[in-house]
Amino acid sequence: MTPAKDPWMLEQLSQLPGVRYCLVITSDGLVETHTDEIDRDRADPVAAACSALLAGASAVEEVAGFEGSFQQNFSQWSDGFLFVRRAGDHTCLAVATDADINAGLIAHAMAERIKQIGESTLSTPARA
Template sequence: MTSDEDRWMLAELMRIPGVRFCLVFAVDGILMSKTAGIDTDSAQRIAAACSGQLSLAIAVNKEVGFQGPFLQNFSRWSDGYVFVRRAADKTSLAVVTSGTADPSLIAHAMAERIQRIGEPALSTPGRTPAGA
């Protein structure tokens, strides 16, 4: 994902009522981009945690026998939500909201922006192991 693409997508998501901040991260939990409203250290920890959340969801997917690819997961607390959506091969988008956010609006907005940008532009290239 280029910086222009993620800035555009994240800026549009930030305009939705209740959105606190957004992250784009690689499947291995590496932070790729973030919005204002969260410091880099916290964003890196949240990206890593969301990557773990996705791993758990994918493991459940295999065990319950769903055939399609994983698309989205969200967690709810009394005062907010964390939405995590697959954006492309090896790339995901997380949106953290207040409790006043409309979950269906957030889910739809995430899917729509990802579709508009397109999977090839959002994909994270593979990493070369250190020392290789």
């Protein structure tokens, strides 16, 4: 893990009202870093599930006629949300929240944090 992928980069997001935890994951489902609110045993299956969401979005991309790159996925449950946003090449930022949040604020804060850190810093090399 590079210094840029240490948990400090997620602190701003994790302090937003209603945020449960944050993860930086590779597109193939590996955890790069996570906040203290989620332990590694729980972070690993969340990362794998987020990878599956990304794979599903990619499968729909061509059929639906989209030509641009994936940007974000937003899933809702009765008691919370999961935001998954592209953070760089082969890397995504995932944020789980409570139900009583401002979704626009969370999505905007994620985009701003990625911009501050830099997509090139967050990118993960493709695996052979």
